[in-house]
Amino acid sequence: MLNRRVIYFAVMLAVGIPIYFGYEVPPARMQAAEKLYDIIENYDVKDGEIALVALDFGPNTKAENQPQAEVVLEHLLRKRIPFALVTQYALAEGFLADIPETIVNRLQQEMPDEHWEYGVDWVNLGFQTGSSLFVQSVAKSKDLIGTFVQDVNGTPLGDLDVFDGVKTIKNMPLLLEFTGLVGVFDTYVQFFQSEGYVPIFGHGCTSITIPEAYIYLDSGQLSGLLEGIAGAAWYSKLLSEAYPERSAGMEHINNTALGVAHIVIILFILLGNVLAFTEKRSSDD
Amino acid sequence: MISFTSLTILAGGIATLAIYSFLIKENPFYRFFEHLFIGIAAGFIPIYTIKGFLWPQVLEPMLGLDIVTYPDGTLSKEYSTSYLLFLMPMFFGLFYYAIYFKKIAWIAKLAIGFALGYSGALTFKGFFAEMLPQLESSFKPLVVLGETQAVDWGQSASNVIFVLTLLSVMYYFFFTFKRSGTGSEAVATSGRLLMMVCFGAFFGSTVMARMALLVERMQFLLTDWAGTLGQIFL
Numbered sequence: 001m002l003n004r005r006v007i008y009f010a011v012m013l014a015v016g017i018p019i020y021f022g023y024e025v026p027p028a029r030m031q032a033a034e035k036l037y038d039i040i041e042n043y044d045v046k047d048g049e050i051a052l053v054a055l056d057f058g059p060n061t062k063a064e065n066q067p068q069a070e071v072v073l074e075h076l077l078r079k080r081i082p083f084a085l086v087t088q089y090a091l092a093e094g095f096l097a098d099i100p101e102t103i104v105n106r107l108q109q110e111m112p113d114e115h116w117e118y119g120v121d122w123v124n125l126g127f128q129t130g131s132s133l134f135v136q137s138v139a140k141s142k143d144l145i146g147t148f149v150q151d152v153n154g155t156p157l158g159d160l161d162v163f164d165g166v167k168t169i170k171n172m173p174l175l176l177e178f179t180g181l182v183g184v185f186d187t188y189v190q191f192f193q194s195e196g197y198v199p200i201f202g203h204g205c206t207s208i209t210i211p212e213a214y215i216y217l218d219s220g221q222l223s224g225l226l227e228g229i230a231g232a233a234w235y236s237k238l239l240s241e242a243y244p245e246r247s248a249g250m251e252h253i254n255n256t257a258l259g260v261a262h263i264v265i266i267l268f269i270l271l272g273n274v275l276a277f278t279e280k281r282s283s284d285d
Numbered sequence: 286m287i288s289f290t291s292l293t294i295l296a297g298g299i300a301t302l303a304i305y306s307f308l309i310k311e312n313p314f315y316r317f318f319e320h321l322f323i324g325i326a327a328g329f330i331p332i333y334t335i336k337g338f339l340w341p342q343v344l345e346p347m348l349g350l351d352i353v354t355y356p357d358g359t360l361s362k363e364y365s366t367s368y369l370l371f372l373m374p375m376f377f378g379l380f381y382y383a384i385y386f387k388k389i390a391w392i393a394k395l396a397i398g399f400a401l402g403y404s405g406a407l408t409f410k411g412f413f414a415e416m417l418p419q420l421e422s423s424f425k426p427l428v429v430l431g432e433t434q435a436v437d438w439g440q441s442a443s444n445v446i447f448v449l450t451l452l453s454v455m456y457y458f459f460f461t462f463k464r465s466g467t468g469s470e471a472v473a474t475s476g477r478l479l480m481m482v483c484f485g486a487f488f489g490s491t492v493m494a495r496m497a498l499l500v501e502r503m504q505f506l507l508t509d510w511a512g513t514l515g516q517i518f519l
Binding site for chain 2: 005008011012015016019020058060061062063064066090091093126127128129130132133136149150152154180186187189190191193206207208209210211215216218219220221228229250253254257258261262265
C-alpha cells in the first residue's frame with residue numbers, strides 16, 4: 001500500500017524542480033488563444049473606443065487567470081488600445097490595481113521613450129455589485145460615464161481622457177473576461193449586448209471550465225479563448241515572437257512545471273492500476 | 286528594518302504552508318488559517334459594496350456630499366432632488382427584515398416575491414440569449430468542403446462525432462417511451478459511454494486546475510518567499 005504522502009511529496013518535487021531551476025520547454029500551440037491574439041494584434045482602435053476588461057478572479061483561481069490577464073493586458077498596452085478594468089468579484093480588487101501597474105513598469109523599462117499613463121491608457125472602475133443587473137445596466141446605458149460615475153479612486157470619469165467619446169456599449173468593441181466562475185461569465189454572454197450589436201468577446205478560463213468554454217467557442221459566442229496556464233503560455237510566446245525585446249514572465253516555466261506534474265500523476269495512475277491488478281491476481285490465486 | 290511588503294510576503298508563505306500542512310494531517314495550525322481566510326473573504330464583500338457602490342453611487346449624491354463649494358461660493362453642481370428616489374428601493378429592501386417580526390412577517394413576502402419575479406425574468410431572457418446561438422451551431426454539415434471544394438475529412442469527422450454524440454446523449458435522457466429493442470438500447474448505451482468520456486475530460490481538467498494552484502504557490506514559496514527569507518536572515 002503506497003502512502004498518499006509519498007504521492008504528494010513526488011508531485012511537489014515534480015512542480016518545484018522546474019520552477020527552482022528555471023527549466024522550461026516550448027508551450028504547445030493553442031489555437032483558441034492564437035485566435036484572440038490575432039484579433040487584438042489586428043484590431044485598429046478608433047477614437048472614442050475602449051475595451052472592457054473584467055477580472056473576475058480572486059486568490060482561488062489566481063494561478064491560471066492572472067497570467068492570462070497579464071499577457072492580454074500587456075498586448076492591449078502595446079497596441080495602445082485603452083481599457084477599463086472592472087470586476088464583479090470583491091476579492092479581485094487588488095489585482096485590478098496591481099496587474100496593469102506591474103506591466104506598465106516592465107514596459108517602461110523595455111521602452112524608456114514610450115509612456116503609459118493611468119487615466120489615459122487605462123482606468124480602474126473597481127468592484128461593481130449587482131451581477132446580471134450591473135451587466136445589463138452597462139449594456140442598456142446611453143451614458144456610460146453617468147452609469148459608472150467615477151473610478152476606484154473617486155475621480156469623476158468625465159475628468160479622465162480614457163473615457164473621451166465613450167457613451168454606449170457600442171464604444172466598447174472588445175470585451176475580455178477572465179474568471180473561473182461560470183455564473184459570472186454567463187452574465188456577460190447573456191446580457192452584454194444591445195440591439196444589433198455584440199462585441200468581440202475574449203475569455204480566459206480555468207482548466208476546470210475549459211470543456212464548458214469550448215461550447216461557447218464552437219457557437220461563436222466567444223471569439224477567442226485562453227485555456228488555463230497553457231493558453232497564457234502560448235499567448236506569451238506569440239508576444240515574445242512579435243516583440244523580441246520583451247522580457248517574458250513565468251508563463252513558460254509554470255507551464256513546464258504543470259506538464260511535469262501531469263506526467264508524474266499519469267505514472268502514479270498507471271502504477272496504482274498495476275499494483276491493484278497484481279494484488280487482485282495474487283488474492284485470486 | 287523589515288518593509289511592509291516583506292512582512293506580507295512572509296505572512297503569505299506561512300499561511301500557504303499552514304494550508305498545505307493538511308496534507309500531512311488535520312491540525313490546529315491549518316484550522317486557524319482556514320478560518321482566517323474565510324473571515325477575510327467574507328469581510329471583503331460588504332466593505333467593497335459600501336466603498337465601491339453604496340457610498341459613491343447612492344449615499345454621497347443623495348446627501349449632496351459630492352457637491353464642492355468653490356472659494357467664490359459657487360457650487361460644482363446643483364443638488365438634484367431626484368436622488369431622493371433612491372429612498373424608495375432602500376425602504377422596500379428593508380421589508381426583508383420584517384421576517385424577524387411575527388406580526389408583520391408577511392411584508393417580507395413582498396420583497397421576496399419581487400426578487401423572485403425579476404430574477405426569474407432575467408433568467409428567462411438570459412437563457413435564450415445564451416442557448417439559441419448554441420442550438421443554432423449544433424446544426425453542423427456532416428460533409429465539410431474545403432476552400433478547393435475538396436472534402437475536409439478532419440472537420441467532417443469532427444462534425445459527425447459531434448452530431449452522433451448529441452443525438453445519442455439526448456436519446457439516453459429520453460424517458461417518455463419505454464426503450465425496446467437492441468438498436469435503441471445500443472444508442473442509449475453509446476450515449477452513456479460518450480458522457481463517461483466527457484466526465485473523464487472534466488475530471489482531468491479539474492486535476493489540471495488543482496495542479497495549477499500548486500504551481501503558483503510553489504513559485505511564490507520558491508521565489509518570493511525564499512527570497513524574502515534570504516534577505517532578512519542572510
